[in-house]
Amino acid sequence: MKKHYVLVLLMxxxxxxxxxxxxxxxxxxxxxxxxxxxxxNRDKENGKFIFGYKNATGKELKNLEITINDGKRVLKEENYKGAIIEMPSSCSGCAVTNETLPIKVKIKWDEKEDTFDLKSDK
Structure with a gap:
């Protein structure tokens, strides 16, 4: 009988x-x-954005602003030290990310601006 319960629990x-x-x-x-x-997992999402500055020279990035999907997530730093920026992202009871749709990214720093999309490799 115990084997039956263990099997059901594993399933x-x-x-x-x-x-x-x-x-x-x-x-x-x-x-x-x-x-x-x-x-x-259904309506829960636990993720992380990682951005890397390709032209890193060890100096600070002035007035760094990262905008994701037209303002749904924004990170602002006056003086950011480092070339890698991590932004955690999580939600529960939300509309989760659809991997078939691109995520729009706009990054401003040192009076410069770049935009690009994050897309699935599939």
Missing amino acids: ILTLVGCNTKSISLTGESDSWSGEYTANI
Whole structure:
């Protein structure tokens, strides 16, 4: 009888794990590369944006502003030290990211501006 309960429990855990989907979207411009990775489970999403400045010389990036999807997420830093920027992203009870649609990214820094899309490789 115990074997039956263990088998049922394993089947349930396997089915629950099957609902989690991992996505990865990437893109770049002349000066920046970007990536968004996330784990999605129904209406919950846990992800992270990572942006890398290609022309890093060790100096600060002045007036850094990263805008994602026309303002749905914004990061602003007056003086950012480093060439890699990470932005966590999570939600519950939300409309999760559709990997077939591009994510629009606009980055402003040092009186410059780049725009590019993050897209699925699929």
